[in-house]
Each structure stands twice: as structure tokens, then as C-alpha cells.
């Protein structure tokens with residue numbers, strides 16, 4: 001077995017990079033045994049891996065992500081007031097709607113005392129799938145004109161995420177009706193979504209910077225970005241390390257729900273986004289698919305208590321927005337300073 005936690009790192013302090021294991025999308029979808037074992041090892045150690053989408057049988061992953069990125073950039077070019085018409089901040093409010101907008105600066109950011117530095121376009125899987133001629137897509141024309149593209153992208157990335165859950169379930173010995181796939185239906189109570197995040201340019205005087213250190217609350221996160229800035233906290237080296245972007249690959253990670261469903265065998269790791277000095281003139285756009293379980297499912301949380309998924313999500317999400325938030329809820333680490341100090 002390859003030990004991913006020993007990972008090759010470029011030991012140059014603050015800008016150390018981690019080389020994640022790469023999982024082939026074709027191998028995953030074909031049920032290849034070696035791919036399944038590599039995936040399991042990666043998810044038991046750091047909980048982060050690259051998904052090589054270049055060999056996806058449809059050959060369409062990159063073009064879907066590129067087209068969704070172009071659509072999101074058009075959306076972001078709209079004047080702020082017309083985007084703010086769609087700003088919904090509570091997790092419960094967002095989950096029944098096809099889409100919502102998050103202005104920059106509403107959450108805590110990656111620097112202590114500063115707010116977040118990203119705008120978000122949040123597109124929910126189930127409400128999108130339930131659109132019909134009598135209940136059409138609301139919102140600006142750019143979104144109304146892109147319903148087909150959004151549905152195709154959500155279907156494509158949702159299939160990949162669910163294949164990851166299926167493969168991990170097999171490795172965990174959870175087969176047939178015990179597979180963790182049963183917690184991931186397309187259902188209004190499961191807030192699976194597609195999010196496109198646009199980060200602000202950074203200068204040392206910026207008051208809105210990056211993305212808060214956190215673990216993800218859901219099951220599988222799949223991030224496509226061309227510009228760096230994502231860092232994972234290496235639990236053995238105790239060091240923040242950049243995850244370099246790789247063309248044609250997604251960076252995937254395990255979220256809290258999968259860690260808890262697996263009885264803490266899989267790992268939901270701490271991560272954050274900080275300015276990427278090598279590419280400081282470029283705008284970072286990330287296209288992210290978040291597979292999240294049904295809100296009625298239950299697990300034993302990090303605190304040893306029995307949680308309903310919906311309550312875990314609401315509790316955790318709220319902490320991202322609270323000025324005096326309990327950082328340990330978001331990071332799942334006590335009394336640690338996980339902020340970026342520049």
C-alpha cells in the first residue's frame with residue numbers, strides 16, 4: 001500500500017505542496033479493483049485525492065466545467081443589486097430553491113478578523129431536476145438559458161460522486177442494502193448542489209480574503225479550479241500544504257458525513273483557500289460539486305452524539321456566518337489557530 005500521508009512534499013515552509021494520489025474516472029466507473037483500493041487508501045489517510053477526468057468515457061467533463069465557468073462569469077458580471085435579489089443565507093432556505101447567490105464578505109474568511117473573499121452561485125440538484133413548464137427556472141436570463149447545461153453537469157458530476165460512494169462502501173464491506181449510496185438519493189431533503197465560487201483579487205489591504213479553514217459537512221466534494229490557493233492541513237506534518245491544480249483533474253475530498261457514516265474510518269480533512277501569490281493577477285474560479293446525504297439520515301458525530309444529518313448541517317453551516325463563531329465546530333479542532341497569517 002502506498003502511504004499517502006508520507007506524501008512527497010516540497011519542504012519550503014508556507015508554500016509546500018502536496019502530491020495527492022490520482023484516481024482514474026474510467027477505473028472508478030468500470031469498477032476496477034486497484035482503483036477501488038487506491039481510493040480507499042487515500043480516503044482513510046488524508047481524505048483528499050485527484051480524480052483524473054480525462055479518461056471519463058464521455059470525454060465531456062472538462063468541457064462541461066468550462067461551459068459552467070463561462071456561464072457563472074456572465075452571472076457574476078451582472079450588477080450587484082440584481083444578484084442580491086437572490087441572496088439567501090440560511091441553509092434551510094437555500095435547499096428548496098433552484099439557486100441562490102452569496103455575496104462576498106458574509107462569512108468569516110481565511111484571515112482572523114477578516115471576512116471571506118468569494119462570491120458564490122449555489123445551484124441545488126433536486127429543485128433543478130423538479131423544474132417544469134409550470135414551474136420554470138427563476139432568476140436572470142443567463143441562468144434561465146443554461147438549464148440544460150446545468151442539468152447535464154449536475155448529472156455528470158453527481159454520477160461520479162455517487163460512484164465514489166459506491167466504491168468506498170464496497171471497500172468498507174457495506175454492500176447491497178447497507179451501501180452508503182442509500183443515503184444519497186436525489187431528494188429534496190438531500191442538499192446536494194453545484195457551486196461556482198469566484199474569489200476576489202487580493203492585496204495585503206484586502207478586508208475580504210479567502211475561504212475559512214473548515215471541514216466539509218457533506219459526503220464528497222469535487223473541486224475544479226485552474227488557479228491554486230486550496231490548502232489542506234497535513235495532520236502528521238502539522239503543516240498547511242497547497243494542493244496544486246491539475247488540468248483535467250478534480251480535487252476530491254471526504255466530508256464529515258462520510259467520515260461519520262464510515263465509523264470514522266474515512267477522513268474529513270481540514271482545508272482552506274488563501275491567495276495564491278504565483279498567480280496573483282488571475283481570478284480564482286472554482287466549480288464544486290457537493291454530494292450531501294439525505295437530511296433524515298443519522299450518524300454519530302465527532303462529539304459522540306447521535307445526530308440527524310439535517311441538524312448537523314444547520315448547526316455547522318450557521319457557524320460559518322457567525323462573527324463570534326465557534327471555530328472548532330467548523331474545523332473540528334479545539335483551540336487551534338488555523339487562520340492564514342500571510
Ligand SMILES: O=C(O)CCC(=O)C(=O)O
Pocket residue numbers: 197211216223225230271272273286288
Ligand atoms: O474554492 C475551493 O477550492 C474550495 C472551497 C471549499 O473548500 C468549500 O466551498 O467547501
Ligand SMILES: [Fe+2]
Pocket residue numbers: 214215216221271
Ligand atoms: Fe470545503
